[in-house]
Amino acid sequence: MVSGCTKLARNVNMEKLKNNYLFPEISRRELEHVKKHPNVQLISLGTGDTTEPIPKHLRHVQRKIYHTLSTVEGYRGYGLEQGDKVLRKAIADTFYGHLRVKSNEVFVSDGAQSDISRIQLLLGSGVTIAVQDPTFPAYIDSSVIIGQTGNFHEATKKYQNVVYMPCGPQNSFFPDLSKTPRTDVIFFCSPNNPTGYVASKRQLHQLVEFAKTNGSIIIFDSAYAAFIEDGSPRSIYEISGAREVAIEISSFSKFAGFTGVRLGWTIIPDELLYSNGFPIINDFHRIVTTSFDGASNIAQAGGLACLSPVGLKEIRSVINYYKENRKILMETLASLGLTVYGGINAPYLWVHFKGSKSWDVFAEILEKTHIITVPGSGFGPGGEEYLRISGFGRRDDMVEASRRLRSFFNTRTKHFPFLSSASNTN
Amino acid sequence: MVSGCTKLARNVNMEKLKNNYLFPEISRRELEHVKKHPNVQLISLGTGDTTEPIPKHLRHVQRKIYHTLSTVEGYRGYGLEQGDKVLRKAIADTFYGHLRVKSNEVFVSDGAQSDISRIQLLLGSGVTIAVQDPTFPAYIDSSVIIGQTGNFHEATKKYQNVVYMPCGPQNSFFPDLSKTPRTDVIFFCSPNNPTGYVASKRQLHQLVEFAKTNGSIIIFDSAYAAFIEDGSPRSIYEISGAREVAIEISSFSKFAGFTGVRLGWTIIPDELLYSNGFPIINDFHRIVTTSFDGASNIAQAGGLACLSPVGLKEIRSVINYYKENRKILMETLASLGLTVYGGINAPYLWVHFKGSKSWDVFAEILEKTHIITVPGSGFGPGGEEYLRISGFGRRDDMVEASRRLRSFFNTRTKHFPFLSSASNTN
Numbered sequence: 001m002v003s004g005c006t007k008l009a010r011n012v013n014m015e016k017l018k019n020n021y022l023f024p025e026i027s028r029r030e031l032e033h034v035k036k037h038p039n040v041q042l043i044s045l046g047t048g049d050t051t052e053p054i055p056k057h058l059r060h061v062q063r064k065i066y067h068t069l070s071t072v073e074g075y076r077g078y079g080l081e082q083g084d085k086v087l088r089k090a091i092a093d094t095f096y097g098h099l100r101v102k103s104n105e106v107f108v109s110d111g112a113q114s115d116i117s118r119i120q121l122l123l124g125s126g127v128t129i130a131v132q133d134p135t136f137p138a139y140i141d142s143s144v145i146i147g148q149t150g151n152f153h154e155a156t157k158k159y160q161n162v163v164y165m166p167c168g169p170q171n172s173f174f175p176d177l178s179k180t181p182r183t184d185v186i187f188f189c190s191p192n193n194p195t196g197y198v199a200s201k202r203q204l205h206q207l208v209e210f211a212k213t214n215g216s217i218i219i220f221d222s223a224y225a226a227f228i229e230d231g232s233p234r235s236i237y238e239i240s241g242a243r244e245v246a247i248e249i250s251s252f253s254k255f256a257g258f259t260g261v262r263l264g265w266t267i268i269p270d271e272l273l274y275s276n277g278f279p280i281i282n283d284f285h286r287i288v289t290t291s292f293d294g295a296s297n298i299a300q301a302g303g304l305a306c307l308s309p310v311g312l313k314e315i316r317s318v319i320n321y322y323k324e325n326r327k328i329l330m331e332t333l334a335s336l337g338l339t340v341y342g343g344i345n346a347p348y349l350w351v352h353f354k355g356s357k358s359w360d361v362f363a364e365i366l367e368k369t370h371i372i373t374v375p376g377s378g379f380g381p382g383g384e385e386y387l388r389i390s391g392f393g394r395r396d397d398m399v400e401a402s403r404r405l406r407s408f409f410n411t412r413t414k415h416f417p418f419l420s421s422a423s424n425t426n
Numbered sequence: 427m428v429s430g431c432t433k434l435a436r437n438v439n440m441e442k443l444k445n446n447y448l449f450p451e452i453s454r455r456e457l458e459h460v461k462k463h464p465n466v467q468l469i470s471l472g473t474g475d476t477t478e479p480i481p482k483h484l485r486h487v488q489r490k491i492y493h494t495l496s497t498v499e500g501y502r503g504y505g506l507e508q509g510d511k512v513l514r515k516a517i518a519d520t521f522y523g524h525l526r527v528k529s530n531e532v533f534v535s536d537g538a539q540s541d542i543s544r545i546q547l548l549l550g551s552g553v554t555i556a557v558q559d560p561t562f563p564a565y566i567d568s569s570v571i572i573g574q575t576g577n578f579h580e581a582t583k584k585y586q587n588v589v590y591m592p593c594g595p596q597n598s599f600f601p602d603l604s605k606t607p608r609t610d611v612i613f614f615c616s617p618n619n620p621t622g623y624v625a626s627k628r629q630l631h632q633l634v635e636f637a638k639t640n641g642s643i644i645i646f647d648s649a650y651a652a653f654i655e656d657g658s659p660r661s662i663y664e665i666s667g668a669r670e671v672a673i674e675i676s677s678f679s680k681f682a683g684f685t686g687v688r689l690g691w692t693i694i695p696d697e698l699l700y701s702n703g704f705p706i707i708n709d710f711h712r713i714v715t716t717s718f719d720g721a722s723n724i725a726q727a728g729g730l731a732c733l734s735p736v737g738l739k740e741i742r743s744v745i746n747y748y749k750e751n752r753k754i755l756m757e758t759l760a761s762l763g764l765t766v767y768g769g770i771n772a773p774y775l776w777v778h779f780k781g782s783k784s785w786d787v788f789a790e791i792l793e794k795t796h797i798i799t800v801p802g803s804g805f806g807p808g809g810e811e812y813l814r815i816s817g818f819g820r821r822d823d824m825v826e827a828s829r830r831l832r833s834f835f836n837t838r839t840k841h842f843p844f845l846s847s848a849s850n851t852n
Binding site for chain 1: 430431432433434435436437438439440443446447449450473475476477478479480481495496497498500501502503504505507536537539540542543547548549550551552553564567568571572573610611637640641642643670671683685686687688689697698699700701702703704706709712713715716717718719720721722723724725728820
């Protein structure tokens with residue numbers, strides 16, 4: 001024990017975590033850059049943050065809500081921890097109307113990020129997980145924190161006891177399930193963050209069959225479903241048999257610009273059972289009522305407004321705005337001869353820089369163009385050599401970012417590797 | 427494996443949980459009662475839910491916020507996971523201005539309930555805890571879920587590997603620390619929920635010295651601090667040396683009527699260190715950025731408005747309203763010859779029904795008076811024979827509840843034990 005310290009041993013799981021969580025680390029570097037270059041106009045194509053106002057229709061609803069919160073008759077205190085009944089029904093009807101999802105299976109959350117950790121609390125340290133590689137880093141980080149993994153292995157850049165399912169151009173970004181070992185849990189994000197690839201109905205059918213054969217459960221993250229435009233499934237429950245093997249998590253963040261308002265949901269079907277026949281929904285209900293007190297009632301009122309016909313129409317136009325952004329960036333990057341994946345059914349472009357370290361590319365682009373991106377290796381070892389570029393942002397910024405990127409790449413020797421800098425190779 | 431099931435084993439920690447979480451269980455019984463007696467006017471003196479509107483001042487601020495969320499210039503997406511800087515500073519200044527708490531040590535949450543579980547994630551399964559008995563049930567339940575405890579022991583009504591510190595009339599509701607074994611963590615709620623007792627400066631000094639001697643950390647819950655009126659400490663940091671041993675969790679729920687809006691905070695001092703010298707604040711930062719995405723920006727704007735001079739003045743008057751409620755109930759119960767504790771520095775009365783099971787008293791009062799209370803045994807074995815009665819509510823309801831209670835107790839043979847009913851002895 002060091003003098004002045006408590007005798008509390010640091011949680012061994014926290015000690016295993018290799019890096020800072022990806023997005024705060026990027027914010028840290030952004031701040032550093034702004035400090036160094038106080039007069040430049042930084043453009044963020046990084047953290048997938050929404051920039052367009054929430055639908056105007058919501059404003060009226062919210063004002064009304066606030067008015068009622070400040071009158072005796074209208075005031076509401078604690079709500080149900082699992083969410084307002086009317087909102088739960090609206091979520092079931094809007095997103096799952098044809099898919100047999102019932103209101104009682106909908107748990108309203110303060111966003112998918114929080115529910116990923118609550119699901120890990122539910123699962124406990126005794127299970128094994130598989131993840132797409134690359135994928136959203138919260139799945140693995142929350143797995144490390146709850147104690148499901150071994151140590152980080154520096155050479156492979158992987159945590160022990162986690163199955164990384166490679167998803168890249170070699171397999172059209174869908175894992176080769178015939179080579180995937182059994183795990184208790186499979187995290188699956190479609191459209192995938194960061195690659196932007198959406199799984200087809202046939203592929204998801206394979207995934208559900210794979211889970212059935214292995215007795216695994218799928219945790220399906222559909223946070224970007226609103227961007228799907230090629231008819232691919234927006235919910236895992238479009239696949240027959242999924243109710244017996246899959247949880248779905250989703251969010252109002254990218255759908256309705258609620259990144260700051262905080263609202264999401266999780267679906268646990270009644271048919272999803274532990275090996276002893278006990279319903280998983282019962283334990284999740286216990287977690288949600290014990291470790292959470294419900295999403296803000298103001299956020300929930302906003303969510304409900306989004307699901308009205310007027311709200312949905314406004315949302316559609318905001319999503320189209322981001323899609324147009326993405327198209328501008330895609331054309332720019334393609335015209336520069338870069339290899340660009342994703343971007344059809346998702347707000348993200350996944351750009352290949354063969355032979356380069358992604359943190360080096362990130363650093364050089366930031367230094368030379370004052371544009372924030374996200375280094376692919378932050379999403380797993382399979383993301384090395386890639387950058388994720390986001391179409392969330394203002395149109396003017398997209399146009400200006402395109403100009404800067406053209407100018408940077410056109411004056412740069414194309415096959416010269418990106419500079420390696422010791423401080424950027426984490 | 428049961429047919430139709432996955433091969434996922436149920437989390438052993440979830441299996442250990444003995445009952446439903448207390449408050450949803452009470453809501454369930456309330457619903458049952460309303461179904462049975464559809465025409466009666468039920469009064470809740472149960473779940474400590476606020477009923478008075480949020481300060482009017484807030485309404486204007488919130489409308490403004492919503493307006494800005496729906497304009498391009500005003501829109502904000504993701505905020506810092508640990509909370510808005512201005513709000514963090516306002517919390518530090520308002521509640522800890524004279525106590526050296528810095529903005530960076532303030533983590534804004536969506537309420538103390540969520541942060542209790544996030545702190546348990548931080549601590550992990552390898553630590554031992556002590557709790558006041560009786561106390562707020564989320565401390566133990568979250569401890570069971572993360573895996574710090576053994577099984578529930580039916581005879582003692584205690585979980586193994588948890589130290590229950592008796593707090594009753596025999597020790598003026600403060601634990602006898604000379605008889606308390608060392609644990610890594612001590613949860614301490616003052617003013618205590620449910621007993622309403624606040625620890626004095628001398629007592630908290632003893633507690634801090636006890637933690638120092640043992641190298642333990644205190645998790646101090648000050649959610650009811652706004653109700654303290656006898657000069658007792660409102661923060662553990664009023665005690666010298668507490669920064670080296672204590673975390674403080676608190677909430678806007680009871681302070682500003684934010685039970686539904688969801689906002690709270692946690693303080694982790696820079697000086698609080700693990701046995702290896704590593705700062706606990708660093709790991710909590712990692713938990714908050716990985717397992718949470720910040721409190722709703724609308725709730726945060728509301729919290730900031732509460733801390734303005736106008737906001738604080740309005741809040742004071744709402745708290746006085748609840749205090750007056752509590753006084754009405756206290757006079758009623760005392761006039762009936764009941765032994766009543768608490769209620770001076772807290773919104774709760776802790777009423778003794780010697781020789782009776784608290785769930786039986788709960789059930790009979792509900793059946794005969796249509797009043798919801800909370801059975802003391804829900805707060806731990808030390809709460810058996812007690813009811814918690816809450817002063818949160820509308821004035822009219824308090825007056826009517828008093829009338830019903832007088833009528834019930836006056837016509838009832840005083841020393842006749844409360845009827846035991848099989849369905850109510852859980």
